Amino acid sequence: WKRLSQGLTRTASNLTTGITDLFTKKKLDAATLEDLEDILIRADLGVQTAENISAVVGKGRYEKDIDPEEVRALIAGEIEKTLAPVAVPLVFDSAHKPFVLLMVGVNGSGKTTTIGKVASKLRAEGKKVVLAAADTFRAAAIEQLKVWADRTGAAIVAREQGSDAAGVAFDAYAKAKAEGADVLIVDTAGRLQNRTELMAELEKVVRVLKKQEPAAPHAVVLVLDATVGQNALVQVEAFKRVAGVTGLVMTKLDGTARGGILVAIAAKHGLPVHLVGVGEGIDDLQPFAARDFARAIVG
């Protein structure tokens, strides 16, 4: 919570300053509400959410005094209402052995780090984990995943850079199955610049997994970097189409995050938000809590 609220400080202080300027010693009218919408849109909350909030704030309060504290509480309440339905934990259903988790997202979003953190949590629960280094495009990605495998005591299947991603996924599934692993986590490449290639590669990875287990992947989790703001929305749309995303993780909420975009994504897509990353350390991954997040955004 502390890291989250620190990370969202800038968003919160911009909102607070805007709201304080707007509502101090002033009666509420249509112009104030329009200004409020602008402030909320600048905080990346999205047009729909901004309109909803401004309607809630305006209801029954026209031409009345309203203090900034009350406005902030109303905003936090509305944000929480939007986020609560999407705060859904990532469940590794033990009916699937292995449970196959496909991790997708653009390079640099924190995908490999998140895989390491998830593997660490699963290992702590005594689960047997296999990692598949199917981001074969970058040598560094393969090396980094090996480091996480060492740190967490997960097994890993990796080939040299440039080899076939689907081949790695195939071998990794076979190994996980043969060894009775509980969870297989598949890392993938995230070159959004070349969508056709990315799509073909991801499709092939999914195809070979399905050949071995028709219900796989059991979860497709998109990792989003909280510092990219509006671009996260573009990434959700692209990966939903390409990979059939079933849930989200938002990383880097400890830095100079622009977490408001998560509200816009929740309002528009309703995808489950499973976890949030609040640091580079192995334990810096937390379940997504709607109320904490709403409070951190409003400050």
Ligand code: GDP
């Ligand atoms: P990938 O290219 O998507 O696999 O991204 P990486 O896992 O390599 O992460 C990119 C950078 O972001 C690395 O320097 C990570 O340490 C850092 N990172 C990942 N998650 C977080 C987070 O929650 N908070 C912070 N501050 N940094 C993170």
